[in-house]
Amino acid sequence: MPLPTIEWIGEIDGKIKLVDQTLLPNELKYVYCDDKESIYHAIKTLMVRGAPAIGIAGAMGAVVGIKNCDAEDFESFFNEMKQVTAYLGSSRPTAVNLFWGLKRMEDVAQRNSQKSVSEIKNILLEEAKTILEEDKTICRKIGENGESLLEDGNCVITHCNAGGLATGDYGTALAVMFAAAEKGKNISVYADETRPLLQGSRLTAWELKNAGIDVTLICDNMAAHTMKQRKIDCVIVGADRIAANGDAANKIGTYSLSIIAKEHDVPFYVAAPASTFDLSIASGDEIPIEERGPDEVTSISGNKIAPDDIKVFNPAFDVTPASNIAAIITERGVINSPNKEKVETVIGNNT
Amino acid sequence: MPLPTIEWIGEIDGKIKLVDQTLLPNELKYVYCDDKESIYHAIKTLMVRGAPAIGIAGAMGAVVGIKNCDAEDFESFFNEMKQVTAYLGSSRPTAVNLFWGLKRMEDVAQRNSQKSVSEIKNILLEEAKTILEEDKTICRKIGENGESLLEDGNCVITHCNAGGLATGDYGTALAVMFAAAEKGKNISVYADETRPLLQGSRLTAWELKNAGIDVTLICDNMAAHTMKQRKIDCVIVGADRIAANGDAANKIGTYSLSIIAKEHDVPFYVAAPASTFDLSIASGDEIPIEERGPDEVTSISGNKIAPDDIKVFNPAFDVTPASNIAAIITERGVINSPNKEKVETVIGNNT
Numbered sequence: 001m002p003l004p005t006i007e008w009i010g011e012i013d014g015k016i017k018l019v020d021q022t023l024l025p026n027e028l029k030y031v032y033c034d035d036k037e038s039i040y041h042a043i044k045t046l047m048v049r050g051a052p053a054i055g056i057a058g059a060m061g062a063v064v065g066i067k068n069c070d071a072e073d074f075e076s077f078f079n080e081m082k083q084v085t086a087y088l089g090s091s092r093p094t095a096v097n098l099f100w101g102l103k104r105m106e107d108v109a110q111r112n113s114q115k116s117v118s119e120i121k122n123i124l125l126e127e128a129k130t131i132l133e134e135d136k137t138i139c140r141k142i143g144e145n146g147e148s149l150l151e152d153g154n155c156v157i158t159h160c161n162a163g164g165l166a167t168g169d170y171g172t173a174l175a176v177m178f179a180a181a182e183k184g185k186n187i188s189v190y191a192d193e194t195r196p197l198l199q200g201s202r203l204t205a206w207e208l209k210n211a212g213i214d215v216t217l218i219c220d221n222m223a224a225h226t227m228k229q230r231k232i233d234c235v236i237v238g239a240d241r242i243a244a245n246g247d248a249a250n251k252i253g254t255y256s257l258s259i260i261a262k263e264h265d266v267p268f269y270v271a272a273p274a275s276t277f278d279l280s281i282a283s284g285d286e287i288p289i290e291e292r293g294p295d296e297v298t299s300i301s302g303n304k305i306a307p308d309d310i311k312v313f314n315p316a317f318d319v320t321p322a323s324n325i326a327a328i329i330t331e332r333g334v335i336n337s338p339n340k341e342k343v344e345t346v347i348g349n350n351t
Numbered sequence: 352m353p354l355p356t357i358e359w360i361g362e363i364d365g366k367i368k369l370v371d372q373t374l375l376p377n378e379l380k381y382v383y384c385d386d387k388e389s390i391y392h393a394i395k396t397l398m399v400r401g402a403p404a405i406g407i408a409g410a411m412g413a414v415v416g417i418k419n420c421d422a423e424d425f426e427s428f429f430n431e432m433k434q435v436t437a438y439l440g441s442s443r444p445t446a447v448n449l450f451w452g453l454k455r456m457e458d459v460a461q462r463n464s465q466k467s468v469s470e471i472k473n474i475l476l477e478e479a480k481t482i483l484e485e486d487k488t489i490c491r492k493i494g495e496n497g498e499s500l501l502e503d504g505n506c507v508i509t510h511c512n513a514g515g516l517a518t519g520d521y522g523t524a525l526a527v528m529f530a531a532a533e534k535g536k537n538i539s540v541y542a543d544e545t546r547p548l549l550q551g552s553r554l555t556a557w558e559l560k561n562a563g564i565d566v567t568l569i570c571d572n573m574a575a576h577t578m579k580q581r582k583i584d585c586v587i588v589g590a591d592r593i594a595a596n597g598d599a600a601n602k603i604g605t606y607s608l609s610i611i612a613k614e615h616d617v618p619f620y621v622a623a624p625a626s627t628f629d630l631s632i633a634s635g636d637e638i639p640i641e642e643r644g645p646d647e648v649t650s651i652s653g654n655k656i657a658p659d660d661i662k663v664f665n666p667a668f669d670v671t672p673a674s675n676i677a678a679i680i681t682e683r684g685v686i687n688s689p690n691k692e693k694v695e696t697v698i699g700n701n702t
Contacts, residue, residue, distance in 0.1 A: 025658040190664065193648065193657070195546060195570040201649070201657035209658055216662040217648055219546040221571035221604025225640075225669035228606070253572025255579070256611055263610045289576075297544065297568055298552070303652035306544070306552040307376040307560055311567040313541070318576035 025206040036065035043091040050166020055097030059128040062105040096241040139170035141331035143179030150180040154233040159192040160251035161203035162238025172271040173236040188214040196296040227264040239272040246322030246338030247284025258324035267326035284319035376557040387416035394442040401517020406448030410479040413456040447592040490521035492682035494530030501531040505584040510543040511602035512554035513589025523622040524587040539565040547647040578615040590623040597673030597689030598635025609675035618677035635670035
């Protein structure tokens with residue numbers, strides 16, 4: 001039911017087509033990226049956002065970035081490719097999927113170093129398309145694995161957008177709700193608006209409404225009161241990066257929501273693909289948190305809502321400790337009460 | 352240092368002058384209210400807001416509402432006055448100070464029932480002015496009583512606006528910070544923007560900046576991450592209504608902030624005048640919570656930020672249980688670890 005967020009159009013001389021998510025819900029407009037600058041810009045300015053979608057955008061970005069490379073030998077080609085991937089990698093520092101996608105493209109190039117540059121370019125395009133197809137499969141599997149956590153009539157709170165728009169087309173946190181709804185369960189959702197960029201009101205509310213799921217919009221600071229006053233069965237959110245011990249970085253406000261859920265004995269679930277795990281970091285303390293500019297907080301749609309020159313602290317993510325997470329739902333299975341051992345068992349040697 | 356929020360201009364044929372807080376921080380404009388409809392509108396649309404300021408506005412509103420009454424006997428006069436106070440009381444159902452202010456005006460009228468209608472009108476005007484003067488004294492006393500809770504170099508989080516703009520001129524929660532700053536203590540503040548109406552970014556950040564206090568704006572959902580990452584010494588907020596057991600209703604998001612503060616062992620203080628206590632209600636469960644329209648959440652400054660016809664839950668207040676409150680700072684003293692007995696001791700028979 002969700003619409004494709006990102007696609008490759010044409011052959012190797014083609015381009016990336018993506019939904020400009022900064023214009024939703026007022027306008028459904030597609031953007032075409034034909035070079036590394038335009039896809040860098042699309043990632044940086046959040047036209048494409050959501051960890052898995054950024055991974056796909058990065059992989060396809062590597063293709064648009066090197067498709068016109070006129071190197072004739074592998075070494076020159078790969079040097080240019082590494083410049084492209086380093087450049088694209090600098091667009092969003094927190095999204096591990098971006099680095100994962102770029103590294104996977106580099107690995108494929110290296111594994112095919114004996115082939116001609118022209119052949120390698122086509123192989124890279126196929127790999128990027130494969131990543132997109134795999135993502136679709138993974139999201140459906142996350143939905144399948146998670147939907148049994150929801151019963152008919154359940155009410156969920158979600159934060160930010162971990163929906164189709166954050167992935168190829170089906171989402172991670174929302175996949176669980178989509179899958180439950182497809183099984184005929186009656187699910188209702190409270191969507192946090194998710195300041196400052198309002199992914200909840202602009203994207204999640206829009207997606208759920210389009211999918212025919214009963215959705216109610218709240219401000220982020222209303223979640224605690226909502227849990228106290230109305231029957232909330234669980235929280236389900238996505239993740240941008242998960243450490244080896246299960247600590248999960250996600251959109252700012254997720255940590256806050258996990259504390260509130262704990263206070264109200266509401267189970268807190270994280271839904272994310274295995275590619276979101278970064279087993280090289282022991283705990284969430286090691287996850288660098290991107291700080292963004294003040295304008296996101298001081299103005300909305302170009303309207304000033306704060307005094308001139310006010311100081312702003314604008315962290316884009318926060319870290320939810322594993323101890324606040326009832327389960328992490330992945331395509332490889334559900335990790336209940338996550339810790340280092342359980343993450344290792346399910347995610348294993350993540351490549 | 353703060354500016355007067357509300358004043359009476361002229362004699363009994365005069366009018367109310369108030370800062371239109373809906374236009375801040377972009378414009379400092381005054382509104383004049385000369386009849387009951389205009390002051391009802393000003394309260395309803397939050398041109399004047401903040402529990403103590405609403406109490407003053409209600410009392411002055413009773414004066415503009417009856418100043419042209421041509422009744423000649425007390426009974427007719429008082430009947431008309433009761434229609435005015437009932438009408439004004441319907442503008443904001445949660446603000447106990449409004450009812451407190453209106454009832455005080457009724458009581459004064461009744462105590463002077465032997466006097467001429469013209470004399471009673473003048474007595475009522477004097478009473479309304481007294482309420483304003485008392486508020487100024489009370490706010491300074493709250494500041495005095497609370498400032499010892501802050502040490503030099505402390506960093507505070509506050510929510511909504513419990514500043515000069517919420518009162519006659521000095522604030523309740525902000526009074527504590529103003530008083531500490533006036534004693535030469537170096538205080539810094541993180542101000543929650545306070546969705547949906549952004550009283551934190553529009554009013555609190557503006558007031559603190561004007562007063563020369565170091566202020567940093569954050570979104571509401573960033574408070575937990577801020578407590579985890581930076582040194583926060585306490586939270587200080589205002590209140591709209593406090594039950595006999597110390598449970599405090601305040602702007603939506605306050606309850607959430609109290610849970611987050613508890614999680615991080617950050618003391619959570621409520622600063623409010625004795626008039627905010629409603630000893631007729633045993634606990635916060637009995638406080639009715641005003642629900643406001645969806646537009647406050649779905650659009651900002653006239654810009655649509657959510658899909659058309661999306662369902663919205665927009666409670667304007669929530670209730671923080673006394674168990675989450677380290678102390679309530681009042682003009683009569685500080686109530687540590689508030690409960691029924693301690694509230695009774697300090698607030699006593701609240702009249």
